[in-house]
Amino acid sequence: MLLEARELSVSFGGIKAVDSISFAVEPGEIFTIIGPNGAGKTTIFNLVSRIYNPTGGEIVFDGRPITRVPPQAIARMGIARTFQNIELFDHASVIDNLLVGCHIRSRTNLLADMLFLPVVQRQEETFRRKVEEIIEFLELEHHREATIGSLAYGIRKVVEIGRALALEPKLLLLDEPSSGLNPEETDDMVHWIRDIRDDLGVTIIMVEHDMSLVRRVSDRVLAMESGRIIALGAPDAVVSDPQVVRAYLGD
Amino acid sequence: MVQFLQQVISGVSIGCVYALIALGFVLIYKATETVNFAIGELMMIGAFLGFTFIVIWSLPLWLAAIIAISATALLAAMLERVFLRPMVGEPAFAILVVTIGLGFCLRAAALMVPEWSSETVRIFTPLSGSVVRLGPIVISADHAAVIVATALIVTGFFVFFKRTRMGLAMQAVSQSQLAATYMGVRTRSVSTLAWLLAGAITAVAGLLLAPIAFIHVNMGVLGLKAIPAAIIGGFSSLPGAIVGGILLGVCESLAGFYLPAGFSEVAAYILVLVVLTIRPEGLFGETIHKRV
Numbered sequence: 001m002l003l004e005a006r007e008l009s010v011s012f013g014g015i016k017a018v019d020s021i022s023f024a025v026e027p028g029e030i031f032t033i034i035g036p037n038g039a040g041k042t043t044i045f046n047l048v049s050r051i052y053n054p055t056g057g058e059i060v061f062d063g064r065p066i067t068r069v070p071p072q073a074i075a076r077m078g079i080a081r082t083f084q085n086i087e088l089f090d091h092a093s094v095i096d097n098l099l100v101g102c103h104i105r106s107r108t109n110l111l112a113d114m115l116f117l118p119v120v121q122r123q124e125e126t127f128r129r130k131v132e133e134i135i136e137f138l139e140l141e142h143h144r145e146a147t148i149g150s151l152a153y154g155i156r157k158v159v160e161i162g163r164a165l166a167l168e169p170k171l172l173l174l175d176e177p178s179s180g181l182n183p184e185e186t187d188d189m190v191h192w193i194r195d196i197r198d199d200l201g202v203t204i205i206m207v208e209h210d211m212s213l214v215r216r217v218s219d220r221v222l223a224m225e226s227g228r229i230i231a232l233g234a235p236d237a238v239v240s241d242p243q244v245v246r247a248y249l250g251d
Numbered sequence: 252m253v254q255f256l257q258q259v260i261s262g263v264s265i266g267c268v269y270a271l272i273a274l275g276f277v278l279i280y281k282a283t284e285t286v287n288f289a290i291g292e293l294m295m296i297g298a299f300l301g302f303t304f305i306v307i308w309s310l311p312l313w314l315a316a317i318i319a320i321s322a323t324a325l326l327a328a329m330l331e332r333v334f335l336r337p338m339v340g341e342p343a344f345a346i347l348v349v350t351i352g353l354g355f356c357l358r359a360a361a362l363m364v365p366e367w368s369s370e371t372v373r374i375f376t377p378l379s380g381s382v383v384r385l386g387p388i389v390i391s392a393d394h395a396a397v398i399v400a401t402a403l404i405v406t407g408f409f410v411f412f413k414r415t416r417m418g419l420a421m422q423a424v425s426q427s428q429l430a431a432t433y434m435g436v437r438t439r440s441v442s443t444l445a446w447l448l449a450g451a452i453t454a455v456a457g458l459l460l461a462p463i464a465f466i467h468v469n470m471g472v473l474g475l476k477a478i479p480a481a482i483i484g485g486f487s488s489l490p491g492a493i494v495g496g497i498l499l500g501v502c503e504s505l506a507g508f509y510l511p512a513g514f515s516e517v518a519a520y521i522l523v524l525v526v527l528t529i530r531p532e533g534l535f536g537e538t539i540h541k542r543v
Binding site: 076 | 407410411414415416417419420422423426427429430431432433434435436437438
C-alpha cells in the first residue's frame with residue numbers, strides 16, 4: 001500500500017464532513033474520488049494533503065504515519081498536489097515555476113549559493129536538465145520562457161502538474177484536473193494522467209467531476225455521499241451503481 | 252550646473268538611506284502583507300545601538316556595526332515571533348495598528364535610556380571631514396560611503412533573491428503562500444526571515460545616516476518616508492523601493508535648495524501625488540487586470 005486511510009473522520013462544527021472512511025491506494029494506481037457537491041471528497045483531499053487535521057483515524061503514507069505531519073513537510077516525503085483553481089507563481093516564467101520544485105531539494109548552503117560555487121553550478125545543471133525533461137514530457141517547449149500570467153488556462157493547468165512533477169513525487173494528488181478545460185483539453189488531460197502513471201510510475205489520487213475522464217483513466221473509483229463511502233471498485237461498476245446514480249440525481 | 256549636480260548627489264546619498272528603509276518595508280510587506288509602521292523605530296534603535304558601541308563603549312567601528320546590525324535584526328525577528336505571529340489571519344488593519352503600537356513602545360524604550368534621550372548625537376567616523384572629488388563636484392566622504400554601502404547591500408540582496416534557496420522561498424511565498432507550502436517551504440520561517448532581514452537593513456540605514464545627520468529618539472519619523480518611497484516604486488517592488496527612495500532624496504534636496512523654505516519637508520508627498528496621478532500603479536508596480 002502506498003497510501004492508507006484508516007477510519008478517517010473529521011467534523012466541522014458538529015457536522016461530520018468525513019465519517020470513518022477507510023481505503024487503500026496501491027503503488028502505480030490511478031484512484032479517483034467522486035461524489036456530489038458536499039459529499040466530502042475535497043475534505044479527504046485536504047486531509048491527505050494535511051490542510052485539515054482529522055478528528056479521528058490515521059493516514060499512512062509509504063509505511064509512515066502522516067496524520068500529524070505539517071503540509072510543508074509532505075513535499076519532501078514524496079507527495080505533490082495541484083489545486084482546483086490553479087496556484088502558480090504568476091509573475092514567474094514556466095521554467096522558474098518548475099525550478100522552485102527542484103530548488104527546495106537543494107543541498108547547498110547559503111554562502112555557496114550566493115557565490116555560485118562549482119558545486120552549486122553542477123546542481124543547477126542537474127535541476128535544469130530535470131526541468132527540461134518535464135517540459136518535453138508535457139510538451140510545454142513553446143511556453144518555456146512565458147510568464148504564467150500570459151498563458152491560457154488550459155496550459156497553466158498542465159504547468160501546475162509539471163511543477164508538482166518537479167518534486168519527483170511518489171504520489172500526485174490532482175484536484176479536479178479537468179475543471180475549466182474544454183473537451184479537447186480534457187482529452188489531452190486524459191493522456192497526461194495516463195503518461196504520468198505509465199512512464200513516470202507516479203501513483204495518482206484525484207478528485208474529479210467529469211465522468212468521461214473518470215471512466216477513461218481510473219483504475220478504481222471511490223464514490224462518496226454525505227461523508228461516507230457508497231461504492232468502491234472498477235470505474236464502470238461504480239459509475240452505474242444504483243446508489244451512486246441516486247446520489248447524483250436524487251430520488 | 253555644478254551646484255545642481257552637487258545637490259543631486261547629496262540627494263542621492265540621503266535617498267539611499269530612504270531606499271534602504273523602504274527595502275525593509277517592502278520586504279516585510281511582500282512576505283507577510285504586513286504594513287510595518289515600526290520600521291522607522293527599528294532604524295532609530297539600530298542607529299543608537301551603533302552610537303552606544305562606537306561612541307560610549309569605543310569598540311572598533313566594524314565590530315560595533317556588526318553587533319548593532321545583528322542586535323537590531325534579532326530584535327525585529329523577536330517582534331515578529333512574539334507580537335505578529337499570533338495576529339496571522341487577523342484583519343490587515345489590526346495588524347497595522349500592532350505595528351504602530353510597537354513603534355511607540357520602541358520610542359518609549361529608547362527614551363528610558365539616559366545616554367540616548369538626553370541629546371541629539373552624531374557618530375564621527377574616520378571618514379568624517381574628508382572629501383571625494385569627482386571633477387568639479389565635491390562630495391563628503393560620509394555621503395560617498397552611504398552610496399557605496401547601499402550599492403553593495405542592494406547587490407547582495409539581488410544575489411540572495413536570485414541564487415539562494417531562502418531567497419527563492421521568499422519570492423515563492425510572496426506570490427502564492429499555498430503553492431509555496433506544497434513546494435515544501437516553511438512559510439512561517441519566511442515571515443521571521445523577512446523581519447530579520449528588514450531589521451538588518453534598517454539598522455544599516457540608521458548607521459549610515461548617523462554620520463551625515465543627527466540621530467535622536469524621534470528620528471523614526473524619517474523612517475515613515477519609506478512609505479512614500481515604497482508607494483512611488485509600486486509598493487511591492489524591491490527595485491521600485493530603491494528607485495523610489497533615491498528619487499525622493501533627490502527631490503527633497505533640490506526642493507530645499509531651489510524652492511522657498513518648507514518645500515523640502517513636503518517634497519516627498521508632492522512627488523507621491525504626481526507619480527500616482529500619472530501612474531497609479533507606481534513606477535514599478537504591475538497593473539492588475541481584473542477579468543470580468
